[in-house]
Amino acid sequence: MKHAWLGCLCFLGSLLFAGPQDSDSNVNARYTVETVVVSGKGWTANLQSDTTDKISTGLRHQLIAIIGQKLNPPILDTLAQNLKKELSAREVTHRIVRGEIPEQVRVEFEVRPARASVGMNVNQFLYDSRQGWSGSGEADLTLQQHTFALGLVSNGDWLPERFSGIVARYEDKSVGTDRLSFKFEAESFHSQWNLATVAAMTANPQDVPGLYRSRLAFQPAATIVLAKPLTLTLGARVERFENEGPASEFESANALTATLHYHQSFEGANQQDLDADCSLHASSRLLNSDYVYSLRSGGVRYQFRNGKHIVTDNAWAGFISGRAPLSDRFVLGNTYYLRGWNKYEIDPLGGNRAVHNSVEYHYGAFQAFYDCGAIWDEGEPIVARHSVGLGVRESIFSLAVAVPMRSGRMEPIFMMGILP
Amino acid sequence: MPEPSRGLQISRRCWLLASLVAPLFPARGAADPLIVTFDGDNLHVSSLGLHFLQGKSLSRLKGGSTVEYVVTVSLFRDQFVTQFKRAEGHFLVSYDVWGAGDVFAVSTPGPPPRKAANLSQSATETWCLESMSVASVGIAPDRQFWLQLDLRALPPKLSSVLGESKISVDLIEVLTPGAEERQTSRTGPLRLVDLVRTPRKGRAG
Numbered sequence: 050m051k052h053a054w055l056g057c058l059c060f061l062g063s064l065l066f067a068g069p070q071d072s073d074s075n076v077n078a079r080y081t082v083e084t085v086v087v088s089g090k091g092w093t094a095n096l097q098s099d100t101t102d103k104i105s106t107g108l109r110h111q112l113i114a115i116i117g118q119k120l121n122p123p124i125l126d127t128l129a130q131n132l133k134k135e136l137s138a139r140e141v142t143h144r145i146v147r148g149e150i151p152e153q154v155r156v157e158f159e160v161r162p163a164r165a166s167v168g169m170n171v172n173q174f175l176y177d178s179r180q181g182w183s184g185s186g187e188a189d190l191t192l193q194q195h196t197f198a199l200g201l202v203s204n205g206d207w208l209p210e211r212f213s214g215i216v217a218r219y220e221d222k223s224v225g226t227d228r229l230s231f232k233f234e235a236e237s238f239h240s241q242w243n244l245a246t247v248a249a250m251t252a253n254p255q256d257v258p259g260l261y262r263s264r265l266a267f268q269p270a271a272t273i274v275l276a277k278p279l280t281l282t283l284g285a286r287v288e289r290f291e292n293e294g295p296a297s298e299f300e301s302a303n304a305l306t307a308t309l310h311y312h313q314s315f316e317g318a319n320q321q322d323l324d325a326d327c328s329l330h331a332s333s334r335l336l337n338s339d340y341v342y343s344l345r346s347g348g349v350r351y352q353f354r355n356g357k358h359i360v361t362d363n364a365w366a367g368f369i370s371g372r373a374p375l376s377d378r379f380v381l382g383n384t385y386y387l388r389g390w391n392k393y394e395i396d397p398l399g400g401n402r403a404v405h406n407s408v409e410y411h412y413g414a415f416q417a418f419y420d421c422g423a424i425w426d427e428g429e430p431i432v433a434r435h436s437v438g439l440g441v442r443e444s445i446f447s448l449a450v451a452v453p454m455r456s457g458r459m460e461p462i463f464m465m466g467i468l469p
Numbered sequence: 470m471p472e473p474s475r476g477l478q479i480s481r482r483c484w485l486l487a488s489l490v491a492p493l494f495p496a497r498g499a500a501d502p503l504i505v506t507f508d509g510d511n512l513h514v515s516s517l518g519l520h521f522l523q524g525k526s527l528s529r530l531k532g533g534s535t536v537e538y539v540v541t542v543s544l545f546r547d548q549f550v551t552q553f554k555r556a557e558g559h560f561l562v563s564y565d566v567w568g569a570g571d572v573f574a575v576s577t578p579g580p581p582p583r584k585a586a587n588l589s590q591s592a593t594e595t596w597c598l599e600s601m602s603v604a605s606v607g608i609a610p611d612r613q614f615w616l617q618l619d620l621r622a623l624p625p626k627l628s629s630v631l632g633e634s635k636i637s638v639d640l641i642e643v644l645t646p647g648a649e650e651r652q653t654s655r656t657g658p659l660r661l662v663d664l665v666r667t668p669r670k671g672r673a674g
Contacts (some may be wrong), residue, residue: 073564074535074561074576075534075535075561075574076563076564076565076568076574076586077533077563077564077565077566077567080566080567120533122533122534122535126625127624134637141551142532143532143533144531144532144533144534145532145533145535145566146566147566147567152532152567154566154567165641166639166641167639167640167641168637168638168639168640169638169640170635170636170637171635171636171637172635173635174636265591276545361574414521418596438665445635445636467635469634
């Protein structure tokens with residue numbers, strides 16, 4: 050494990066300290082960018098004067114940022130790649146043409162739509178010094194707006210269990226209209242339990258549902274754009290658990306789900322992003338479910354960006370009434386919530402009430418964060434916990450150390466990889 | 470012992486003679502328009518009719534991109550089977566969109582790094598070829614050898630695999646990369662004693 054650490058550190062180091070690409074080799078680097086034009090099949094947008102909903106605010110911001118600057122050809126390659134990924138295009142080429150004013154140039158990106166693409170994705174890859182490695186990857190095939198994906202997952206971070214298995218997904222990004230999309234996911238996982246969880250279960254056999262050996266879930270969902278940027282996702286989750294024990298016993302948790310999501314960006318001298326969502330899972334006997342419960346959660350994330358300074362606040366709370374399976378109970382003390390704490394120490398069975406807030410500050414590659422939160426079961430006393438951490442982030446890779454704030458001893462937790 | 474330097478006039482005559490004589494010898498010149506000269510230390514290659522700023526790479530250049538060309542000169546003991554010397558040069562070419570007419574800039578990372586600007590298309594090609602040389606050390610003056618010149622325009626780099634929150638590889642792009650534009654010219658047999666002598670240029674590949 051020590052050597053894996055060293056290898057990853059070297060890899061991260063090479064990313065951090067890689068030299069910039071030489072833009073001096075291009076004679077046009079001495080000219081100033083007058084404007085940026087992006088065009089696709091049947092649409093063209095001059096980003097200096099036009100607005101377009103084809104490109105996300107973040108990417109539009111990146112594209113506009115080069116206007117008025119000296120031309121940097123390597124950045125054009127990066128922007129073309131970002132456009133290609135965001136628009137799922139077959140190819141995005143760029144060309145430089147003379148601007149209207151001498152010594153100024155216009156950058157033109159041409160987007161060629163993809164009929165089909167085949168890809169391999171690593172969606173998650175992280176190491177936590179307490180929970181070990183977690184990762185997920187998938188292969189996908191995209192034909193126009195249809196995506197088929199098949200992936201592998203092993204995750205010891207997110208839930209009270211370590212779950213490993215396969216995920217299959219079908220997605221139609223535009224069902225008749227761009228305002229409606231459809232997704233169907235199927236998951237089959239084998240579950241492994243930490244000794245702390247097994248011990249807690251043995252000590253409190255009646256308080257929470259039992260451990261299970263494996264679970265199988267099917268989840269269809271449709272997302273409707275109610276009024277941009279407000280979307281509503283309606284769906285169902287049909288899940289079957291094979292319980293632990295000498296004899297195979299199965300239980301089901303069938304629920305209807307609904308999520309409202311809102312995203313708004315504010316541009317000006319600074320960039321501000323606001324994300325808010327609330328969701329409801331309702332499981333009932335009417336749905337032939339052995340577990341009867343409702344899960345409500347909501348969160349708000351606000352980000353303020355000024356040059357290299359980024360401040361983010363992320364607040365979230367969740368509430369479960371009834372008897373939910375362990376996989377639906379809340380967990381704090383992982384690489385996302387209450388970083389630095391060990392989830393098996395806080396609540397090895399998870400909780401049915403949780404509240405959390407995280408404040409992060411980034412300056413370039415460096416980050417500092419402060420997390421606070423509480424997790425408990427109904428009727429239990431609420432204990433607030435705090436943690437602080439420092440880290441570096443380059444591209445999508447992060448390396449962070451988080452320390453739980455408690456009296457007596459200091460036990461930092463190291464995290465690295467593709468962190469949230 | 471250094472070769473006595475020859476005057477520029479003689480060199481020009483040699484070039485003129487070579488350019489006139491080359492088309493008369495199909496085995497050496499017409500099919501592979503290479504002119505090989507010797508400055509006493511190094512072999513130099515030039516060409517009358519070889520153009521590599523063309524096709525897709527020229528379109529990329531005129532779109533404002535930098536295109537990397539790789540020039541390789543290889544010497545063979547026999548008819549292009551046993552290679553015994555090789556020199557490789559990398560040239561970064563770009564097209565000046567605000568230039569007066571079709572003008573290009575070229576640079577080579579070296580060592581030492583060199584660059585030139587405001588060159589016409591053919592002057593850019595000549596600059597790249599003239600920057601190439603192969604040391605003649607170890608080649609007996611009367612020994613026969615064959616020379617091969619390879620010119621490659623490297624395709625655009627593949628997309629970065631790093632997304633905003635995940636690593637993605639486009640398999641179609643990886644498995645069907647843009648084809649390299651490549652040209653190969655050959656000449657031989659040659660002998661140092663037969664080659665046109667030019668003034669010493671100094672840089673050995």
